[in-house]
Amino acid sequence: MAISAIFFLDIKGRIIIFRDYRGDVSPKYAEKFMSKINEMEEAGKLSPVIYDDGVTYLYLQVSNLYLLAVTRTNVNACSTLVFLHRVVDVFRHYFQELEEESLRDNFVIVYELLDEVMDFGYPQFTEAKILAEYIKTDAYKMEATVKPPMAVTNAVSWRMEGIRHKKNEVFLDVVESVNLLVSSTGQVVLSEVVGVLKMRAYLSGMPECKLGLNDKVLFESQGRTSKQKAVELEDIKFHQCVRLARFENDRTISFIPPDGAFDLMTYRISQNIKPLIMVECSVEKPSRSRTEYLVKARSQFKERSQANTVEIMLPLPADAISPTMKCTQGSAAYVPEKSALVWTIKSFPGGKEYSLRCHFGLPSVEAEDEGKGKMPPIKVKFEIPFFTVSGVQVRYLKVIEKSGYQALPWVRYITTSGNYEIRMV
């Protein structure tokens, strides 16, 4: 069933703007929303789907706003929340920043968009680029005969017809981010690679594209022997332009791309990976009021590769006094607002080890508080260009358009840190 209304509330819960789709949940309910979530939060039961007095509230918080959908029916909760995120994307596309001021400054457009993305509580259309074709921000640009683009209802709802580019080019970035969790004893608890193929397509007409990867399943089905290293991609998700049924049939990735930048596909690999950069931190307490960190950072990838802008964030106690540090490479600084020590290394070649020493004091009177929990984990950020952990390779990217132009594909590889955490002792 469907959503009754969508509200934009400010951080105090006051209504900024709303669109009522069904008339069965009055704005009064939105006014009660804030006190309800405060009550839930106090009880430690806050969640993004809450119930009160016959009404279900589904909401997100974006910068200084709440985006709230209400219903009295058994609506599809997953679809509703994804939809709200899409609405945020659409608004960001229009106003760059989604916040109280931008909503007020553009309230006419906001109403128009809310009328178009949803009808009678059913999500309709959330492709910002296509919406921008017939709902324009500048009223004066509006021509007399604006028509809904074919794309709105077409099978190809993400691309306009008749696009022209002087130079036909495709850029493909293979970005892999490594999520890693290492226990305080140095064991890898969790490791996975999330890959994204980011495409920027500047192609004319309606180009048919075909992408070839060194996909293990495909190679096996074609009976190819492993001349080339093949990769087992665990869970692949495609942009809606990719023909899923075709992929299911013969693992061919074929599509008509949207114009401009988009994520063509994502995949996940949860094989065990050796931490690319390993950080060990030993803590010594020579006296009650002195603590010393000895930190070692080791790069565990091939020597010809190199990690850039490595940032290691070491947590310090909130009440640490005057930390001093010395490191063999890069620079380190104390960031009190994050209660952390940030160690930056501009370039970190493979197979190297650097170390850092840090002393700090603690107040001699120990705070007697409840929150004497463990320290947060060490976080590491880095980028390794021209390298993928998984070994994924783009074998070809064919572009066929009926005008017969030649398109140039450009491919880049990069590995970055995702949620990369090492627990403190």
Next chain:
Amino acid sequence: MSDGKYFSTTKRGEIHELKEELRSLDRPKKKDAVKKVIAAMTVGKDVSMLFPDVVNCMQTDDLELKKLVYLYLINYAKTQPDLAIMAVNTFVKDSQDPNPLIRALAVRTMGCIRVDKITEYLCDPLQRCLKDDDPYVRKTAAICVAKLYDINPELVEDRGFLDMLREMLSDANPMVVANALAALQEIQELAGSGGKDLLQMTSQTLNKLLAALNECTEWGQVFILDSLAAYDTRDPRDAEKIAERVLPRLQHVNSAVVLSAVKVILRCMDVVALGPGGGEETIKGWSKKMAPPLVTLLASEPEVQYVALRNINLIVQRRPAILANEVKVFFCKYNDPLYVKMEKLEIMIRLASDKNIDQVLLELKEYAQEVDVDFVRKSVRAIGRCAVALEKATERCINVLLELIQTKVSYVVQEAIIVIKDIFRRYPNQYESIIATLCDNLDSLDEPEAKSSMIWIIGEYAERIDNADELLEAFLETFPEETAMVQLQLLTATVKLFLKKPTESAQKMISAVLSCATNETDNPDLRDRAYIYWRLLSTDPEAAKDVVLAEKPVIADDSSTLDPSLLEQLVSRYLATVAAVYHRPPETFVSRQRMAVTRAEELGSRKFEEDDGATPGTMVSDNNAAAAAGAAAAAVGDLLDLSDASPVPVPPAAAVGAAAATRGLDDLLGGLDLGGPTIRSSIPHIHPAAAAADPFAALANSSPAPISLGISPAALSQLPVLLANPGGVSVQGRLVRQGGQAVYQLALRNDTLAPVDGLMIQTNRNSFGLSPASQVLAVSAPGGVIPPGGLAPVRVPLLVDPSKVTPPPLNTGLQVALRTNQVGVLYFNDTVPLSALTEETGTMEAADFLAAWKTLPPEASTRLPLAVPSAEVAKQRLAAANLFVLAHRQVPATSQDAIYATCRITAGGVGQVLLELKFVAGAGGVDVSVKAERQDVAQLVFDGLPAVLLGAA
């Protein structure tokens, strides 16, 4: 250029100024004025008085201006229904505009204006737009049909819009297909599950939907997948076909598409499992494909993750194999929001097994040392729950708990002690060696639950703790100040100690506790328990031992485990929906209201629990509307618009009398005939002219012969009172089955000072279509007149009138209106007993019974707490109520009696009902399982059976 400035005008005389500007001939000025009006509307100011002026701006070529005026109309048309008609012409014109954007806009907006007068004008434009050349207009028109149905369902049916929607399912455009499907689904739900099957899902439509699935937008895909999950197939080949086509959707980037696809596949699994060989291989294959996408859902935004986790929790319970090896992905990240961490913990506990428990424990221990107190507590509890669930791992769990106790963090210690108590209960006499360690931490206990857990441990193991008496004594010092929970536990523990170690100090303690608990407390639970112990100890200490030290049943971890039938429903029908997030069936929270009714919402706020018994899509809150109307005594027609709502408020007789007196019987009964779910607004529906021409003209001529009730006057006064009205006309009576039909045995008592005549009766629409054969009451009194103080018996045969059947769910409520010339109209509510419905010829062959038992949908079961003397008596009583007993056997091993019976109810389309009754020996109770074609029949039987079995019928 920023529109923000429009919000800043707040000076006096603003409205007047706006009026001027709206009338201006200068177009930019006019548009600015409309923007100001909308800005005022946005901040919640009432600008409805500008209605005529704003509507005058509607005829314009400026699309932006038009949209703003339309927006204004949607908001204020309700408040100015008469003026809204002014807009109709422009709407009709716009719906024929050459620009499809404007055509669609007109149809979309018209549907949102919920003014009765406008809806009639909506039909022609809508009909045109449903056939429009442009798919954008068609997809908008499809949704508009659902809007119209919400306002005026008859109109939709009369104009054939439903057929047009069905045709649209074969539209060439996938978006049109998806929206037509969404509209049909909505209408189906509004009409109730027993309504006609609107979708009429044939294999042909199925193929079209599956084809459209590949082509339409992500939201369209969600509509289609959700309707596929509702599609009821029992053919494993069908299911396999659907699943094969849906599997590629798991690769979609939109989490909603993925989760809805998972739902369809899980449902197909259930069907395939019925097929040859249980479809084992197929299910295994699908499960393997489903795991990675489910894991990937955890990489989505935290809100979506939360919904995914709540759903995965259900999937893990229903099909544990799918994610059995994935426990690691549910490990919590440091920065996960608390609500995500809590859900991950639940799933970790469910997936914990002997294989992975070491890893899980390491994690839980880690979490137990984090900062957030709620999360830490839950993590400690999780360790305890793992111990209770996994016998082989208990020792390891206990070791982790002991390590945590060493941290001396107060809330960690307390939580650990609470779970250790549970572990002791689960595995008695195995781990008591750790008691000493626990006793070292008594000082840090300040929470009632932890305290009472520790006290329980001391009492339970008093004989092994050398200084148990000292420990308890320490607690006893603060006895009067403790919470009830701790006091009760202290009382019991002291008694245990005394029974196990009857030392002098124990004796002193016990007398102190008992006197304190009996004299100085006002908590009845505590006092009563103390008295019982006192009495036991003073009369028979051995008996006290038997009672207090009795062996306890073993516990299991069933927290947050769902009932299997609810689980099945949530997984294969409601996955991804709010119901699956709450882990509750939809009828407990859905409170859908009809649009016209919403204005009455101030009159009664509704609570979660009150909604029980409502079904999705039924208009539960009609109750409110009815109450409102009743209070105002506005119109009798409204009172009777209650249709299928169960708890019917009996209107104050005086108010009703007054209202009815002014309107007369014809109005009332006209209203009655019209009343029911087909009427969808609270606007009075009384059409005196139509009602006057109603069946009554004909009835007036008929002169029914008086029929006696066939029961003695003494028995007459034994009839249940249906309406007590001291000083007025009272009604007693009962519905029974006589001569193959339901008959109302009524007795009317006239306590007024004057004779009463002109008696007529009518029933409101009900689940069984019961309606009197004759509306004129054949009172067995001279001249049909009841003298003052007289008691007149009446026999009213009831016929089944299919046109009076309300849509499901079944409801045994029956509303009756009784009319007299002297005291106006009386109302009463009755319930239809099961025995009045079951038919005399409703038996079947035992072999057919067996066959039917296998083919019917799964049974619904409940335990009725009834004391039936014996199975034989029950059989007699069942037979007397036309419930035909086909077999009676003893359940092996349990010596329970099982009876198999059947009955048939044609009224209301209930059909053949199959029953299994098991008499629970000793406890006094009957387990009843019911199978029938319709799912709502079970409740009818559960409600009706007690009266039958107790011989009350």
